[in-house]
Amino acid sequence: MGLMYQPDAARNVGMEDMTLTVDELAAWRAFVQMQELLRARLEQQLQASNGLSNADYTVLVALSEAPGRRLRAYELCDALGWEKSRLHHHFSRMCRRGLVEREQGDARAIHVTLTDTGLEALRRAAPGHAREVRRLVFDRLTEAEVRQLGAISTCLLDALLANAPRPARRSRRAASGAEPE
Amino acid sequence: MGLMYQPDAARNVGMEDMTLTVDELAAWRAFVQMQELLRARLEQQLQASNGLSNADYTVLVALSEAPGRRLRAYELCDALGWEKSRLHHHFSRMCRRGLVEREQGDARAIHVTLTDTGLEALRRAAPGHAREVRRLVFDRLTEAEVRQLGAISTCLLDALLANAPRPARRSRRAASGAEPE
DNA sequence: TCAGTTCAGTTGATATGTCAACCGGAAGCG
DNA sequence: CGCTTCCGGTTGACATATCAACTGAACTGA
Numbered sequence: 001m002g003l004m005y006q007p008d009a010a011r012n013v014g015m016e017d018m019t020l021t022v023d024e025l026a027a028w029r030a031f032v033q034m035q036e037l038l039r040a041r042l043e044q045q046l047q048a049s050n051g052l053s054n055a056d057y058t059v060l061v062a063l064s065e066a067p068g069r070r071l072r073a074y075e076l077c078d079a080l081g082w083e084k085s086r087l088h089h090h091f092s093r094m095c096r097r098g099l100v101e102r103e104q105g106d107a108r109a110i111h112v113t114l115t116d117t118g119l120e121a122l123r124r125a126a127p128g129h130a131r132e133v134r135r136l137v138f139d140r141l142t143e144a145e146v147r148q149l150g151a152i153s154t155c156l157l158d159a160l161l162a163n164a165p166r167p168a169r170r171s172r173r174a175a176s177g178a179e180p181e
Numbered sequence: 182m183g184l185m186y187q188p189d190a191a192r193n194v195g196m197e198d199m200t201l202t203v204d205e206l207a208a209w210r211a212f213v214q215m216q217e218l219l220r221a222r223l224e225q226q227l228q229a230s231n232g233l234s235n236a237d238y239t240v241l242v243a244l245s246e247a248p249g250r251r252l253r254a255y256e257l258c259d260a261l262g263w264e265k266s267r268l269h270h271h272f273s274r275m276c277r278r279g280l281v282e283r284e285q286g287d288a289r290a291i292h293v294t295l296t297d298t299g300l301e302a303l304r305r306a307a308p309g310h311a312r313e314v315r316r317l318v319f320d321r322l323t324e325a326e327v328r329q330l331g332a333i334s335t336c337l338l339d340a341l342l343a344n345a346p347r348p349a350r351r352s353r354r355a356a357s358g359a360e361p362e
Numbered sequence: 363t364c365a366g367t368t369c370a371g372t373t374g375a376t377a378t379g380t381c382a383a384c385c386g387g388a389a390g391c392g
Numbered sequence: 393c394g395c396t397t398c399c400g401g402t403t404g405a406c407a408t409a410t411c412a413a414c415t416g417a418a419c420t421g422a
Contacts, residue, residue, distance in 0.1 A: 019311035024319050027331030034338035035216050037262060041341065047380090055408075074370060081218065086409060088372065093407075108370045108417055130200040138205050140340050141333065148329040150208030152322065157215035159321050160222065228410090236378075255400060267379060269402065274377075289387060289400050368419070378409070385402075392395080 038136060045132045050125040055090055057129065060099065060122040063114035070103070070113035094118075219317060226313045231306040236271055238310065241280065241303040244295035251294035253286070275299075 020028065039054070046052045052060070062079050063069055071079070077087050091112060094100045099118035103111040114122075138146065201209065220235070227233045233241070243260050244250055252260065258268050272293060275281045280299035284292040295303075319327065 019308065019315050020319065023324075023331070024315075024327055027327050027334065028314060028318070030331055030334035030338055033262065034334045034341065035220075037341045038337065039216075043380095053408080072370090077370095081214065083410075084371065085373085085411075089410095090408075110371065127200065133209060134200050134205075136341065137209070137337060138201065140336055143204075145329070145333050145336075146205055146208050148326070149333055150204070150211055152326050152330055153208065153211035153215040155321055155326075156219065156318060157211055160215065160218045160317065224410095234378080253400090258400095264380075265401065266381075266403085270378080291401065364422090366420085368417100370415100370417085372415075373413085375412095376410085378407100380407075381405085383403085383405105385400105387398105387400090389398075390396085392393100 041136060042129070042132060046125060046129055049128050050121065052121060052125050056094060056099065057122070057125060059090065059094065059112075060114065060118055060125075063100065063112065064119060064122055066114075068113075069119070070111050072105070073110045073112055076112055222317060223310070223313060227306060227310055230309050231302065233302060233306050237275060237280065238303070238306060240271065240275065240293075241295065241299055241306075244281065244293065245300060245303055247295075249294075250300070251284070251292045254291045254293055257293055 043054050046054060046057055058080060059076070062076060063071060066075075073087060073091070074084065076082075077084050080087070082090075091100065091102070095102055098115060099121060101113045101115050103113055105111050141149065224235050227235060227238055239261060240257070243257060244252060247256075254268060254272070255265065257263075258265050261268070263271075272281065272283070276283055279296060280302060282294045282296055284294055286292050322330065
């Protein structure tokens with residue numbers, strides 16, 4: 001997703017049955033580009049200051065909030081919205097760095113546990129990361145815009161979760177409150 | 182970036198000097214998750230229907246809009262906001278698939294040219310992709326929300342482009358109108 | 363109890379993105 | 393001219409993400 005959908009694109013590409021209006025086009029392009037740049041910046045800040053990737057950070061946060069600072073692998077997958085393979089690979093890398101530990105539970109259960117090292121890394125990284133988010137995002141928006149952004153995001157997120165891909169996935173917002181179903 | 186910044190996270194992680202308000206937290210979490218899911222869905226749709234990645238698609242669109250369907254490598258970098266290394270690697274892969282061609286110009290100039298095959302692939306992919314964007318995003322939003330999303334995105338994007346990282350980058354919105362400077 | 367299925371987890375191939383180091387032509391400057 | 397610096401482009405190492413195939417435990421139903 002990039003700078004596509006410009007009015008010109010319709011001509012060049014044969015999208016005569018244009019599916020998006022000009023306003024939508026403009027909003028979409030700005031959104032996509034903003035979102036990519038923002039992601040890259042946050043990634044760089046985390047990486048440079050703490051040697052963590054966004055993915056690392058996300059895993060650490062999820063574990064730090066779990067009871068006993070650990071979760072079963074598939075729970076973590078659900079919480080993050082990751083597929084099991086991604087988690088497995090990433091988990092292995094984080095294990096090597098001592099941020100998390102693998103524990104064999106009963107039967108097939110594999111527990112992912114946050115180590116002290118991991119928690120310490122998260123503690124060091126969190127304030128700077130939060131500051132960056134404030135600096136790049138919330139310092140630029142009015143209160144109304146923050147509300148709008150939240151509303152739009154929630155609306156789109158719900159739709160995305162609802163019409164899920166293959167297996168009707170369960171709720172993706174783990175760790176926030178009561179478990180679904 | 183994931184489910185971080187929950188009120189609980191502050192306790193667990195020692196972010197007592199909380200940098201984000203509760204409202205901001207909620208908006209941020211929804212935004213991040215929505216954005217990741219949306220990206221994944223669009224990627225899957227493109228990949229499944231046309232064997233293209235988002236990155237492929239973005240390159241194809243940028244080239245299709247360029248005069249003569251070609252750009253110098255660094256222009257393409259600028260247009261996409263990619264670093265040269267990323268472009269080089271991706272370009273090589275797309276070359277192998279016959280979507281684009283490499284042309285040695287004068288001196289150091291390398292021209293990236295859209296092939297007929299590439300244009301054809303773009304033509305086949307564009308309508309479905311646009312439909313997916315409409316289905317997942319614009320069908321869910323009111324006109325007001327579309328305007329808000331555009332305004333917020335533009336605002337944040339400008340800020341991101343302004344306080345650029347290392348070398349003060351030039352404008353990132355290429356291919357949309359007159360060339361900068 | 364056994365067959366078929368589901369499910370958690372693993373693995374490997376491949377695609378993708380990032381970083382830092384490098385190469386050689388171009389530009390600026392004495 | 394000769395030197396340095398800048399810059400477009402290349403390369404390789406590595407981290408990351410995705411997919412499909414596989415393993416073996418647990419469930420299901422006869």
